[in-house]
Structure formats: C-alpha cells, structure tokens
Amino acid sequence: MTVNDDSFTNWMHREEIAESMIPIIGKLHREQDVNVLLHSRSLVNKSVVSILKTHRFARQIAGEELSVTETMPFLKALTTLDLGPSQIDIGMLAATYRADGRGLSVEEFTAEAVAGATGDNKIERRASRDVVLYGFGRIGRLIARLLIEKAGSGNGLRLRAIVVRKGSGQDIVKRASLLRRDSIHGQFQGTITVDEATNKIIANGNEIQVIYSDDPTTVDYTAYGIKDAILIDNTGRWRDREGLTKHLQPGIGKVVLTAPGKGDVPNIVHGVNHDTVKPDERILSCASCTTNAIVPPLKAMAEEYGVLRGHVETVHSYTNDQNLLDNYHGSDRRGRSAALNMVITETGAASAVAKALPELKAPITGSSIRVPVPDVSIAILSLRLERETTREEVLDYLRNVSLASPLKRQIDFISAPDAVSSDFIGSRHASIVDAGATKVDGDNAILYLWYDNEFGYSCQVIRVVQHVSGVEYPTYPAPAV
Incomplete structure (x- = not known):
C-alpha cells in the first residue's frame, strides 16, 4: 500500500467516525438540550466534512490537530449520563484529559468534568422565551437565522414576529426571499414558505408573524399571542431610553438595541460585562x-x-x-x-x-x-x-x-x-x-x-439575549478563571 493509500484510508476512517457522531450530537441536542462544542464551536447540525474541518482547525489554537478518534470516546461517554441543559466542549474534555495524570477512564473523567450538569445538579429545561425583531435588515435577518437554528430542542428562544414598514407589492414574499438567500452568508439552512393570507413566514417549522407598522406605540403584541417577549430593535432609529421605551407595549418585557445606546442605556458586550445587567433592567444595548x-x-x-x-x-x-x-x-x-x-x-x-x-x-x-x-x-x-x-x-x-x-x-x-x-x-x-x-x-x-x-456581532447579540432571558446554559468543562 502506498503512502497516498494510507492517507486516504485514514481519511475514510475519520469520515466514518464523524458520520457516526452526527446522530449522537443531534439526539443530545433535541432530547436533553445539550449543545456539543469543539473548542467553542458548535457541532450541532454540522456535516461530516464540517466536523472534520473543525477538528483540524484546533491546530490553529492548540498547536496540533485534534482527531475524531480522540473526541468520540468522550461523546459516547456523554450518552451514558443523566445530562441536563448545558453546553459541553468535547475538545476541552480531550485536552484536559490528556493533561490529567490520575489514570481515570474516559467515562470516569467525563462524569467528573460535567458533574454540574448531571443528576440532582442539572438545571431544568426552561420554557421558551418569545422574541420579536423590530426591523429586518442585515442584522435582523442574521439574528433570525440564528434564532431559527437554535430553536432545535423547542426550548430557549422562539422567534415569534418581525415588525416592518409595509413595502409595495408582495412585501412578505420579498422579505422571505432575502431571508432565504444572502449574497454574503449564503443559503438559509432549511426550508422557508410563506402564508400570505395570514402574513406569516414559516422557516423550519417556525411560524413567524409579520406585523406591519411604522409606529411602535400602535402594536399590541398580545393580540398575536406574544407574551413577555424580548424585542430586538435592529433599526437603530431610537438609541436613548426615551425612544426605546416606545417599544414597551403589551406583550413586550425587554428591549435590546443592536447599536450603541445613548445616555443611561447600558452598553453590554457579552463575555465582558453581561453579568452586570440588573434583572429589572428593561432596556439595554449590545453596543457596536x-x-x-x-x-x-x-x-x-x-x-x-x-x-x-x-x-x-x-x-x-x-x-x-x-x-x-x-x-x-x-x-x-x-x-x-x-x-x-x-x-x-x-x-x-x-x-x-x-x-x-x-x-x-x-x-x-x-x-x-x-x-x-x-x-x-x-x-x-x-x-x-x-x-x-x-x-x-x-x-x-x-x-x-x-x-x-x-x-x-x-x-x-x-x-x-x-x-x-x-x-x-x-x-x-x-x-x-x-x-x-x-x-x-x-x-x-x-x-x-x-x-x-x-x-459575529449577531452572535454576540444572541448571547446577550440568551443571558437576559435566562436560557444561557452553563458550559463544561468550566473555563479557567
């Protein structure tokens, strides 16, 4: 057998392992609300090649490529545990296990590392939180994609509506088309249909009500069954507390701005100061x-x-x-x-x-x-x-x-x-x-x-929204402080 044959055989073996990872990752996500990560990159809904590329990218961070043969045992170990909602980084599990000198088995080490998400320690699944997008431009459509992507298990954040000014001729069809195809970010991962009779966009089974309005004070969101929602204003039209307060209509609990806030509006950068948000704060900004x-x-x-x-x-x-x-x-x-x-x-x-x-x-x-x-x-x-x-x-x-x-x-x-x-x-x-x-x-x-x-900015916005909604699940192994 030639060297090239050896390389190809190795590639096919890793492809086979990555292929067997997909149903395990999907089941953990759907049934237990567990998001499997590899060095902070989600593996949920990823293809075989994407999983292999993510493992290879680890060499940029850790100095050497990570093999699916190393991470698969940890993924299998997770299936034996009584896990609650969480994010679990199998790349970090493999790295920390390699440095651990206690002689534990993969199963023992994994159970110890994610103990905070198992048994009596696990948190309960939380009811989904309604989200409304005010505006549907560049950032609004990417946030919509992320919310639909993360709807997987049926928990967490649920995109219920978008609010826009009505354009001329087939407005909802054109907006759905812009969500479906993007010149920079490519095709939407899934299916999108339109119900013009009820003004709804259905994306991967998520019914999104399109509400036409050019004045936030005129919308009663409870009329659409929306309750205590987080409204994400991605228009940038209002940036101070007085202007953003206009969004606090029936059905809206909090307002998040996707632009720098003015005056006393808190500017939040997830990872830096998101833990300073007061529970009773109803208006905040995700900065720029x-x-x-x-x-x-x-x-x-x-x-x-x-x-x-x-x-x-x-x-x-x-x-x-x-x-x-x-x-x-x-x-x-x-x-x-x-x-x-x-x-x-x-x-x-x-x-x-x-x-x-x-x-x-x-x-x-x-x-x-x-x-x-x-x-x-x-x-x-x-x-x-x-x-x-x-x-x-x-x-x-x-x-x-x-x-x-x-x-x-x-x-x-x-x-x-x-x-x-x-x-x-x-x-x-x-x-x-x-x-x-x-x-x-x-x-x-x-x-x-x-x-x-x-x-990248839209992902930061989603992280802030998850945090203030209470659906930001803990990550294991816990990062070093």
Whole structure:
C-alpha cells in the first residue's frame, strides 16, 4: 500500500467516525438540550466534512490537530449520563484529559468534568422565551437565522414576529426571499414558505408573524399571542431610553438595541460585562460590532499586562448607510461611492469602551476607514502596556485565552500566514487575533483583530439575549478563571 493509500484510508476512517457522531450530537441536542462544542464551536447540525474541518482547525489554537478518534470516546461517554441543559466542549474534555495524570477512564473523567450538569445538579429545561425583531435588515435577518437554528430542542428562544414598514407589492414574499438567500452568508439552512393570507413566514417549522407598522406605540403584541417577549430593535432609529421605551407595549418585557445606546442605556458586550445587567433592567444595548471586537481582547491584555493608553484604527467594510454611487449624504464623506473608495469616517467604539469596561482607566482613541468589501473588518489595536513583554509571550497568552478562558466565545485565534478578510465570513466570535500580524516591542503591542461585523456581532447579540432571558446554559468543562 502506498503512502497516498494510507492517507486516504485514514481519511475514510475519520469520515466514518464523524458520520457516526452526527446522530449522537443531534439526539443530545433535541432530547436533553445539550449543545456539543469543539473548542467553542458548535457541532450541532454540522456535516461530516464540517466536523472534520473543525477538528483540524484546533491546530490553529492548540498547536496540533485534534482527531475524531480522540473526541468520540468522550461523546459516547456523554450518552451514558443523566445530562441536563448545558453546553459541553468535547475538545476541552480531550485536552484536559490528556493533561490529567490520575489514570481515570474516559467515562470516569467525563462524569467528573460535567458533574454540574448531571443528576440532582442539572438545571431544568426552561420554557421558551418569545422574541420579536423590530426591523429586518442585515442584522435582523442574521439574528433570525440564528434564532431559527437554535430553536432545535423547542426550548430557549422562539422567534415569534418581525415588525416592518409595509413595502409595495408582495412585501412578505420579498422579505422571505432575502431571508432565504444572502449574497454574503449564503443559503438559509432549511426550508422557508410563506402564508400570505395570514402574513406569516414559516422557516423550519417556525411560524413567524409579520406585523406591519411604522409606529411602535400602535402594536399590541398580545393580540398575536406574544407574551413577555424580548424585542430586538435592529433599526437603530431610537438609541436613548426615551425612544426605546416606545417599544414597551403589551406583550413586550425587554428591549435590546443592536447599536450603541445613548445616555443611561447600558452598553453590554457579552463575555465582558453581561453579568452586570440588573434583572429589572428593561432596556439595554449590545453596543457596536467594533466595540464587541475590541473590548474582549482589550480586557484580556489589561488583565495580564496592564494598559496605559491605546488607539484603535478600524478598517471597516461598507454598510447600508453609505451610498453605492456618489450622491447627497448627511455625513461629509459617506456620500461618496462605497464600492469605489476608501472613506475616512468616525467610530464611537473607542469612547464606548468606558461604558463596557469602566475599570479600564487608560485613554483609548479611535478612527475608522470604510473600504470596498461587503463584510468582515479588521481592528488594529495599538497599546502601551504597563510592563515590557515579548511577541511570543503575548501570542501564547492570547492563544490560551481563546482556548480556555471565560472569553473563549468572544476571542478566536489564527496562525495561518495566508488568511484574508473573506476567510472570516461566518465567524461566530467577536474578534479573531491574527498571530502572524501581531507586533510587540517592549511595552508596545499592536494586535490585528479580524471580525465579521455582521454575523459575529449577531452572535454576540444572541448571547446577550440568551443571558437576559435566562436560557444561557452553563458550559463544561468550566473555563479557567
């Protein structure tokens, strides 16, 4: 047998194992509300090749590829346990087991590592929480996709309605079509039908009521059977408490804004300050995509090295508030063609750091350049540190943060030398540290942070909504503090 034959045989063996993983992962998700992860990446509803690629990607984080032959025993061990709703990272189970020297069997180690989710310790399944989307643009449709994707077990968050201004001619059909196909993020994973008689979009069995209104104070959501819902305003039309309070109509319990909040509206970055949300807070903001991208790594660097001052320069993809071709615009430069120019503009991300990370006293400045790409941006974070360090130390630290810290869902890490912006379309992390571009000289560090300013941000919004709704399930093994 040739070397090539050996490689192909090995590939087919791993394909077979990955194929046998799919029904186990699906059953755990549907029947026990267990989300199986691999280094913070969900394996639910993934194909054979996607499962294998996720295992291979582990080499970017842990330094070596993770094999399905290593993780399958832990997945099988989970099926023998009386598990409650939780997220279980089989990549972390394999990694921590490898470092454990007690001689435990895989079954014994797994039972110990996830003990908080079993037997008398397990939490009960919670009733689903209604969600309403106010607006159905770029972020709104991606949030809809995520909510439908996560509806799996029938628990958690349930998308009940979207509120939009009615357009002319086949409005609901056109909106369903935009949900079904996206030029950047591809096809919707599932089936979508439309019931024009009742103004409903049915996506993977989820009935979504389309409510037509251009005034939030006129909608009675209880008329549609919606109760105590979380309304996600992705229009950005209102950003202060007075404006957002208009959404608190019958049937709405909380309002979450997908733009920086003004005044006393809390700006929440999941992973950083989501635990500061007061239970009785009814209005909050998820800040901006750039704020979500820079605050988690800024927090990580401040905790380890201290930060005296910093500057963030964002190279940002163009957005819908710019003109496709030169035309009048209220802003000085955004009227020039987004597809043909680099456009210098402002960013509020630097000033928003103080609201999300008040313990950081260092001054942070910022500016932004819009460039002719439709999605994925990069933040260049230049920091003056309190102590000198080396590039190797910083990279080892950030790699570990992305792997095993409480920020591992926010911070990703990549060492591929040929990575470009389109490689990060669909990333679920708030930002991705580019190891090859990182620069450190004594007490100066420059981090290059990629982020999918549409999808990665939408994932952060969902995490905040899960947290305030009480359906954010614990992760095992617990990340290192």
